[in-house]
Amino acid sequence: MNIKFKQETFRDDFSFQNSPEAIRRFPFPFHEDKYMYSVNMEPHVPGSKGHAYETLIDVDEHYISEMADRAKVLKEDPLRCQALPHMMQAQWDTLELLMEQMAEGYPDLFTLTRQADQWHWINRPLNIDQKFTFGDVTTLPCEPMEYITRQSQGDFCIVDQRDNNLWMDAGIATTQADWSLDFDIGMNFMEWHGPVPLAHQMGVFERALKFLLNLQQGKPVRRLNWTMTINPRLDTSPENYHKWGSDRMTVTPENVGQKVHLRCELQSLWRLPRSNAILFVIRCYLLKMGELVEVPKWGRRFPRVLKSLPPELVDYKGLTRFRDMTVEWLSKYDDGKPTSPGIYPD
Amino acid sequence: MSINTDMAVRVTAITQVAESVKRFRFERLDGKPFPVFPGGAHVVVAWKDGGMIRRNPYSLMSAPGDTSAYEISVLRVEKSRGGSAFLHEKVKLGDTLSLSQPVDLFPIDQRGRKHIFMAGGIGITPFMAMMDQLSKLNQNFELHYAVRTRTHGAYWQELTERYGAHRVKIYCDAEKLFIPTEPLLGAQPLGTHLYVCGPGGMIDGVLGTARKLGWPEENLHSERFLAPPPGAPFTVKLTRSNKTVEVAEHQSILEAVEAAGVDAPFMCRGGACGQCETNVTACDGEILHHDHYLPQADKASGKKIMICVSRIKGKEITLDL
Numbered sequence: 001m002n003i004k005f006k007q008e009t010f011r012d013d014f015s016f017q018n019s020p021e022a023i024r025r026f027p028f029p030f031h032e033d034k035y036m037y038s039v040n041m042e043p044h045v046p047g048s049k050g051h052a053y054e055t056l057i058d059v060d061e062h063y064i065s066e067m068a069d070r071a072k073v074l075k076e077d078p079l080r081c082q083a084l085p086h087m088m089q090a091q092w093d094t095l096e097l098l099m100e101q102m103a104e105g106y107p108d109l110f111t112l113t114r115q116a117d118q119w120h121w122i123n124r125p126l127n128i129d130q131k132f133t134f135g136d137v138t139t140l141p142c143e144p145m146e147y148i149t150r151q152s153q154g155d156f157c158i159v160d161q162r163d164n165n166l167w168m169d170a171g172i173a174t175t176q177a178d179w180s181l182d183f184d185i186g187m188n189f190m191e192w193h194g195p196v197p198l199a200h201q202m203g204v205f206e207r208a209l210k211f212l213l214n215l216q217q218g219k220p221v222r223r224l225n226w227t228m229t230i231n232p233r234l235d236t237s238p239e240n241y242h243k244w245g246s247d248r249m250t251v252t253p254e255n256v257g258q259k260v261h262l263r264c265e266l267q268s269l270w271r272l273p274r275s276n277a278i279l280f281v282i283r284c285y286l287l288k289m290g291e292l293v294e295v296p297k298w299g300r301r302f303p304r305v306l307k308s309l310p311p312e313l314v315d316y317k318g319l320t321r322f323r324d325m326t327v328e329w330l331s332k333y334d335d336g337k338p339t340s341p342g343i344y345p346d
Numbered sequence: 347m348s349i350n351t352d353m354a355v356r357v358t359a360i361t362q363v364a365e366s367v368k369r370f371r372f373e374r375l376d377g378k379p380f381p382v383f384p385g386g387a388h389v390v391v392a393w394k395d396g397g398m399i400r401r402n403p404y405s406l407m408s409a410p411g412d413t414s415a416y417e418i419s420v421l422r423v424e425k426s427r428g429g430s431a432f433l434h435e436k437v438k439l440g441d442t443l444s445l446s447q448p449v450d451l452f453p454i455d456q457r458g459r460k461h462i463f464m465a466g467g468i469g470i471t472p473f474m475a476m477m478d479q480l481s482k483l484n485q486n487f488e489l490h491y492a493v494r495t496r497t498h499g500a501y502w503q504e505l506t507e508r509y510g511a512h513r514v515k516i517y518c519d520a521e522k523l524f525i526p527t528e529p530l531l532g533a534q535p536l537g538t539h540l541y542v543c544g545p546g547g548m549i550d551g552v553l554g555t556a557r558k559l560g561w562p563e564e565n566l567h568s569e570r571f572l573a574p575p576p577g578a579p580f581t582v583k584l585t586r587s588n589k590t591v592e593v594a595e596h597q598s599i600l601e602a603v604e605a606a607g608v609d610a611p612f613m614c615r616g617g618a619c620g621q622c623e624t625n626v627t628a629c630d631g632e633i634l635h636h637d638h639y640l641p642q643a644d645k646a647s648g649k650k651i652m653i654c655v656s657r658i659k660g661k662e663i664t665l666d667l
Contacts, residue, residue, distance in 0.1 A: 217447045
């Protein structure tokens with residue numbers, strides 16, 4: 001695997017873009033021409049080469065730039081990374097899992113050497129060489145979850161399991177689709193999903209919770225979630241709404257291809273071994289409309305999905321101001337032909 | 347459809363640790379390390395018994411961080427369905443069995459400022475792993491362990507030596523010593539969590555006392571595993587797989603269904619986790635709900651059954667499976 005890391009930005013001049021390979025490996029979240037909430041979870045097993053599912057913790061061409069953006073967000077707002085005191089074992093579990101998966105998936109980029117509790121971690125893309133004692137916080141520059149997630153793409157929540165519920169008791173969120181860790185920390189599964197429309201009535205959360213309470217070690221699961229973002233901005237947080245909310249007013253028929261992005265979250269859930277907590281990885285991928293239509297199947301399918309979306313979802317996902325314009329722009333790529341089932345390009 | 351992550355293991359030690367209690371040590375055939383597990387977790391042990399596969403859950407009692415081997419301790423139960431008798435009498439050094447991934451239905455509440463463990467008999471096993479984990483984290487715990495006689499009680503000596511008499515208290519029925527539940531639970535600091543594992547009557551008694559003393563429900567934890575009780579044979583019709591299966595006297599519905607080649611979901615096989623909840627389409631007879639999972643209303647409705655431990659008194663049940 002030979003990844004050419006990009007130098008690019010997710011703010012100010014927004015120089016982010018996807019290479020042709022990155023477009024084809026995008027985890028396109030629609031397996032048919034319409035969308036509705038469901039408990040769409042499947043085993044998180046390695047997928048085909050050249051897709052975001054290829055390894056279980058995906059590292060791509062945006063890695064170095066995403067980590068630089070995370071560092072900026074954390075510097076401005078340290079509360080984006082929080083862990084309640086009882087989550088220390090789960091933090092170590094998380095560090096172990098991410099280091100193991102990255103070293104296994106990308107041996108040319110990351111190396112983990114262990115002798116009992118004496119660990120040695122090498123991260124070549126970020127020029128990190130760290131020796132530390134597993135379990136001893138004082139041997140790392142910061143707490144273990146923050147340490148490893150400053151080196152891992154995506155947001156991370158560690159949820160504690162007790163009283164037949166899941167509790168968001170630790171996490172880091174700098175690439176989030178308009179939710180706040182600082183607001184949600186300490187909440188249970190039903191509480192933090194409170195704002196989602198329609199799904200509650202469908203019983204989706206009861207079923208999802210029951211399923212996750214039984215999540216087993218060694219059998220991670222995944223699902224895809226999505227929204228849309230104007231400009232390739234990773235940090236669309238409630239805390240910074242004043243910086244990005246008005247972006248939605250800037251879409252014109254001329255700039256849809258460049259400005260409007262499909263934002264997909266590849267969410268994976270892992271049972272952690274020492275703490276019995278669950279690690280919830282929310283990995284964000286951005287795809288410009290101009291890039292999406294490079295894959296003819298997606299160019300046909302996405303306008304159909306957008307057109308048929310229930311109004312509650314259009315509002316909840318914040319698409320109201322630019323949906324029609326985007327559908328209009330995309331429809332020249334939809335020749336009305338049928339699409340093949342599944343998410344992959346033809 | 348479940349992905350198979352079971353581990354093939356070899357029995358590398360069998361130790362008689364007390365009257366009727368044997369410890370089994372397992373190492374992986376592929377030489378890989380076992381997963382680290384949380385104290386309180388169990389594995390489902392599977393073996394071939396004649397033509398059929400038996401599966402029984404056992405708490406892991408080895409050190410959770412020791413990835414070289416897993417250990418369980420098994421009490422030889424009178425009127426055994428076959429599980430404990432098979433392990434005690436048939437399994438020999440070098441035999442191969444299969445273990446599931448660890449599953450923790452009896453987790454430590456990580457918020458606890460203090461942890462009190464109350465064990466009765468073989469109920470000691472999950473606490474051995476939990477104490478090992480907590481002691482390495484320098485956390486505050488106490489064990490109160492009731493045994494029938496000193497020779498029946500497993501591990502009480504080594505636990506006392508390892509953790510000290512201030513943290514390990516032994517109560518021996520034969521010496522008329524019993525856990526002083528009421529004064530003990532009445533004098534604990536806020537933030538204490540209580541964990542009970544042992545015979546059903548003991549669990550009910552201890553939890554009842556705790557509730558009476560005003561302990562919050564969130565601080566009370568218990569684990570009771572059920573062996574599927576034997577009963578009369580009956581017939582199961584499976585609508586989705588279009589099969590008819592006979593359930594024998596010493597067999598659970600789950601075991602019968604598996605023997606017929608149907609892949610039913612399961613995890614604990616002890617009526618606790620909820621994974622094998624199955625919809626009942628019709629029932630010619632009375633469902634005997636033996637699980638600790640279904641709410642009373644679901645049991646009364648007759649529309650759901652936990653096929654790992656529950657069965658019917660009657661002729662035939664039709665399941666959505």
